[in-house]
Amino acid sequence: MQKPKASRQAFGEALAELGAVHPEIVVLDADLAKSTKSELFMKKFPERFFEMGIAEQNMVGVAAGLGLAGKNAFCCSFACFVAGRFETIKISVAYSGANVKIVGTHAGVGIGPDGYSQMGLEDLALMRTLPGMQVYQPADELETRQIVAHLAANPGAAYLRLTRQELAPLHGEGYRFTPGKLDVLAEGKDVAIFATGGPTMHAVTARAELAKAGIDAAVVNVPSIKPFDDAGTQAWAAKVPLIVTVEDHNVLGGLGGAVAEAVSAGHGSKARVVRHGIPDVFGESGEPDELYAKFKLDGAGIAAVVREALGR
Amino acid sequence: MATEAELKTLERTLIQARIDILEMITAAGSGHPGGSLSAIDLIGVLYAHHLRQDPKAPSAPQRDRFVLSKGHGVPALYAVLAERGYFDRALLPTLRKLGSPLQGHPVVGTAPGIEACTGSLGQGLSVALGMALGARLDAHDARVYCLMGDGEIQEGQVWEAAMAAGKLAVDGLVGILDFNKAQIDGLVSDVMPIEPVEAKWQSFGWLTRRIDGHDLSAIDAALSWSRVREGKPKLIVADTIKGKGVSFMESELVKWHGVAPTQDQCTQAVAALRARLGGN
Numbered sequence: 241m242q243k244p245k246a247s248r249q250a251f252g253e254a255l256a257e258l259g260a261v262h263p264e265i266v267v268l269d270a271d272l273a274k275s276t277k278s279e280l281f282m283k284k285f286p287e288r289f290f291e292m293g294i295a296e297q298n299m300v301g302v303a304a305g306l307g308l309a310g311k312n313a314f315c316c317s318f319a320c321f322v323a324g325r326f327e328t329i330k331i332s333v334a335y336s337g338a339n340v341k342i343v344g345t346h347a348g349v350g351i352g353p354d355g356y357s358q359m360g361l362e363d364l365a366l367m368r369t370l371p372g373m374q375v376y377q378p379a380d381e382l383e384t385r386q387i388v389a390h391l392a393a394n395p396g397a398a399y400l401r402l403t404r405q406e407l408a409p410l411h412g413e414g415y416r417f418t419p420g421k422l423d424v425l426a427e428g429k430d431v432a433i434f435a436t437g438g439p440t441m442h443a444v445t446a447r448a449e450l451a452k453a454g455i456d457a458a459v460v461n462v463p464s465i466k467p468f469d470d471a472g473t474q475a476w477a478a479k480v481p482l483i484v485t486v487e488d489h490n491v492l493g494g495l496g497g498a499v500a501e502a503v504s505a506g507h508g509s510k511a512r513v514v515r516h517g518i519p520d521v522f523g524e525s526g527e528p529d530e531l532y533a534k535f536k537l538d539g540a541g542i543a544a545v546v547r548e549a550l551g552r
Numbered sequence: 553m554a555t556e557a558e559l560k561t562l563e564r565t566l567i568q569a570r571i572d573i574l575e576m577i578t579a580a581g582s583g584h585p586g587g588s589l590s591a592i593d594l595i596g597v598l599y600a601h602h603l604r605q606d607p608k609a610p611s612a613p614q615r616d617r618f619v620l621s622k623g624h625g626v627p628a629l630y631a632v633l634a635e636r637g638y639f640d641r642a643l644l645p646t647l648r649k650l651g652s653p654l655q656g657h658p659v660v661g662t663a664p665g666i667e668a669c670t671g672s673l674g675q676g677l678s679v680a681l682g683m684a685l686g687a688r689l690d691a692h693d694a695r696v697y698c699l700m701g702d703g704e705i706q707e708g709q710v711w712e713a714a715m716a717a718g719k720l721a722v723d724g725l726v727g728i729l730d731f732n733k734a735q736i737d738g739l740v741s742d743v744m745p746i747e748p749v750e751a752k753w754q755s756f757g758w759l760t761r762r763i764d765g766h767d768l769s770a771i772d773a774a775l776s777w778s779r780v781r782e783g784k785p786k787l788i789v790a791d792t793i794k795g796k797g798v799s800f801m802e803s804e805l806v807k808w809h810g811v812a813p814t815q816d817q818c819t820q821a822v823a824a825l826r827a828r829l830g831g832n
Contacts, residue, residue, distance in 0.1 A: 266689070288689065290720075298678045298712030305682020305696075308660070308668060310613060314683070327672055328709065332679050335669040336660045495727070 243382055244411035247402040248345040250384035252277025256313060258392040261284045265392060268303050270296045275404075276316040276345045296327040300333060300342070310465035312392065319352075319360025319401055320345025326366050333371040337450045339395040342367075346404040348375075348488030349437045349523045349531040354525040361402070365493025367399040368466050374419065375466040379440035380410045383463055386417035401437060403488075405528045408441040410461065420467035422476075428458030431546055432476045434509070436462040436488040436495045442532065443486050445539030450546060457546060468498045474506030477513075478510065484514045484546050488537055492498075493515040504547035514549045516542070553776050554601040559768045564829060565635060566596045566768075570646055570797045571825050572631040578818035580648035583656070586794035586801055588628040588810035590732035591699060594790055595598060595620075597771040598728075599632050600696060602779065607637040610664045614692045617683050619668045619677020622701035622730060623657035629655055630663065638665040639819035651785070674707025676700065681717050683748040695779065699728045703726040703735030704745045711756070717785040718757020727787040728759070730765065732794040741782070753787045765790025797825060 246365040258267050259281055269289045273279040280288035296317055299431055303313035315322065322344050323329070333340045333462070334549065347360045367375045378384040391398055410425060419425070425440075426447055435443035440461050460476065462469075477483060483503065485496040496515030503509050510531045532538040536545050554562070569592050577583035595618075599605075604616040620629050627647060634641045639653070643663070646652035653662040657671025668679045670746055680698035687694040702704065704710065729749065737743050746752075748759040761777055763770040774788045794808060795801025799810040799819040 256700055268561075290685065292716055293712075293719075294713035295677075295716065297709045298681075298716055301675050301709065301713065302682035302685065302716065304668070305679040305684070306686045308679065309683045309686025311686050311688075328678075331669050332670045332675045336679075470720025495729070 244406040244408045245381040246404060246406050247378050247381070247384045248277045248404060250381040251343065251400070251402055252280040252387040254385045256280040256284050258389060259288065262392050264310065264312045265314065265325040266290065266306050266311045267293050267314045267316065267332060267350045268299050270294055270299045270321065272317050274525065276343065278314070280315040285393045294486050296330045296404050300325050302327045303333035303340045304336055304338040308336060312339050312395065314339065314343055314345040317347065318358060318360040319363045320358055323360055323363035323366050326435065330370055333397050334373050336411070338397060339359040341391045342399045344399065344404040345457050347358065347401045348438060349518060349535060350403050350405045350528050352411055352528040353525045353533060354505070355525040359523040361400060361490045361518050361523060362493070364465055364489050364495065365497065368493065368498065372397060373466065377401040377437040377465060378461055378463050379437060379461050380407045382411045382415055383417055387463060389419065390419065397453065403438045405438060407438065410444060411442060417463055419464050420469055421464060422469045422472040423461040423463060425459040425461050428456045429480060430456045431482040431484060431550060432458040432460055432480045433486060433542065433546065434460045434462055434482050434495060434499055436465065438488045439532070439542065442537060442539045443542055446542035446546065449539060449543040451520040453507065453547065453552065455550065455552065462495055465495060465498055468502065470502040470505070473499055473502040474509065477506055477509040477511040480511055483511045483515055484536065484550055486542055487517040489517050491515045491519055516545050554645065554772045555627050558601070559772065562596060562600050562768060566593055567825050567829050568741050569596060569628070569635060572634070573627045573821050574627050574796040574798070574813060574818050576627050576630065576644050576647040577812045578815060579645045580812065582648060582812050583627055584624040586627045586644050586731060586734065587622060587701060587730065587806065588799060589796045589801065590792040590794045591730045592624070592628040592631065593623045593766050593768060594699060594728055594730060594771055595632050596770055598775060599636055601772055602775045607665070614694050616654060616694050617696045619670065619676045619696065619698045621670050621698050621705050621793065622673065623671030629658065629789055630659050633663065633665045639663055655681065663831065671673065673701065673704040674709040676714040681722060681725055682711050684722045687724055688722065695726060695728045695729060696810055699730060702729060702731045702733065702740050702746060704747055711714065714753060714756040714758065721783050723781040723783050725785040727785065729787060729789045730792050732792040733790055734794045734809060735810050738806055749789055757784055758787045759784050760787045760789060762789040762791065765792035766796055788808045790819040799824065824828050
């Protein structure tokens with residue numbers, strides 16, 4: 241049985257392993273290698289690691305140049321700081337079609353006591369708007385490893401969103417991540433909880449709590465924010481009366497946005513979509529579990545949001 | 553180093569390139585003539601005598617690369633690329649037109665020979681640095697040249713890149729500064745002064761040289777100097793004149809940053825340039 245592990249840790253371990261198989265992988269960090277866990281790669285492949293200092297937009301541009309010169313450049317920092325260099329990502333990476341994997345760790349309020357200035361809460365929305373940019377967010381260690389392997393093996397621009405906090409294992413060894421596909425963790429007929437990243441494990445807890453109240457909730461993990469599974473989402477909207485999206489991100493433009501866009505474009509939808517996340521407010525300091533409780537992203541909170549939406 | 557005869561021939565080629573720039577921008581009805589004309593001699597000498605690229609194989613992995621960081625000067629690059637056979641000259645009048653590969657600013661994958669998307673100023677030097685690091689990792693001696701505008705180096709990212717290139721001692725990287733003294737809102741010295749420019753770059757770990765950016769022999773000598781690897785990145789500061797070669801532009805530097813000539817103005821400027829071609 242796997243143990244809980246932060247997705248940043250799983251990323252660092254996987255990347256260090258993949259470095260041996262993929263000599264074209266290079267890694268850049270901006271004075272956060274110990275935190276993003278890119279240091280695990282640095283220790284094994286120092287000649288392919290570039291410490292760029294506290295200068296993220298240059299790091300992103302240099303990664304683009306490396307990508308255009310035949311490398312697969314993983315460019316790491318906190319989600320907040322790297323996605324914040326949006327215009328460089330937009331032009332040097334996405335528009336140039338550079339082979340760059342932007343890795344944003346410490347996503348969301350899950351970073352905890354450092355507070356809002358360190359919290360990436362808008363990165364999914366930003367990255368989704370760039371044509372050709374893939375956007376992935378794993379929910380546990382196994383999924384992280386598989387997404388990192390996918391990014392190591394496939395050229396193109398992508399954004400990978402990772403957590404500081406530990407994530408409980410949600411998948412068995414037989415799991416296979418597929419870009420552009422939903423991952424159904426549990427079936428249900430009263431409501432489908434669509435979750436991504438850090439809160440996904442709490443959605444599973446919420447399902448058990450809801451069952452006690454006689455509510456049969458499906459839990460759908462969404463590791464692939466872009467490409468997004470429009471058809472799969474529309475199929476859920478046609479068979480359940482309610483979809484609740486759950487994310488440690490602003491409710492604007494992230495998973496909730498992707499689901500609402502897909503459902504509104506689909507035929508035969510009977511589902512209302514309730515977008516749950518950080519309700520377009522700034523984050524704040526606190527322990528991660530306190531913040532997840534405050535923003536109703538823990539099991540009890542998600543269950544309460546679902547019950548309120550169902551009125552039962 | 554190019555021979556005197558080669559530079560003499562190139563001088564005529566670059567007069568024709570100036571005509572192409574003016575006709576392209578006039579046909580488009582918009583664009584940046586001033587900064588294209590200030591940069592054309594730098595780009596022309598680079599492509600004719602220093603950049604190791606095959607126009608018929610512009611994606612060869614070990615090629616030298618040129619990043620036009622001041623992307624608004626792209627008519628100058630298109631003129632040179634067309635002249636050197638990267639694509640058909642017949643495309644030039646399609647600049648900025650719907651569906652044309654000749655986009656208003658450089659775009660990878662459109663016209664052959666474009667290495668990076670630029671136009672959001674300040675980004676090209678970082679990209680060029682990454683390309684030079686890639687060449688170093690692959691142990692081939694490709695050089696990467698990056699042409700920047702003078703106003704452009706007001707962007708903070710340029711100095712992040714300058715600092716990183718100094719730290720990493722990337723001697724396959726050559727910066728060229730098109731110091732034409734004017735930007736949209738006025739003279740660079742008024743809008744946001746950049747002098748003492750050589751001292752700034754030297755303090756970031758670069759070797760520098762300052763030249764007249766319209767003296768083909770001086771450009772050629774500086775580019776030859778830049779090819780010698782000395783353990784540091786190099787910057788060529790080229791003093792240029794915005795609108796060089798068109799008298800009514802040279803006399804109003806700021807005005808001609810981003811304004812297309814009228815058809816009459818274009819005709820007048822082209823006639824003057826043609827006269828120079830005929831007189832030689």
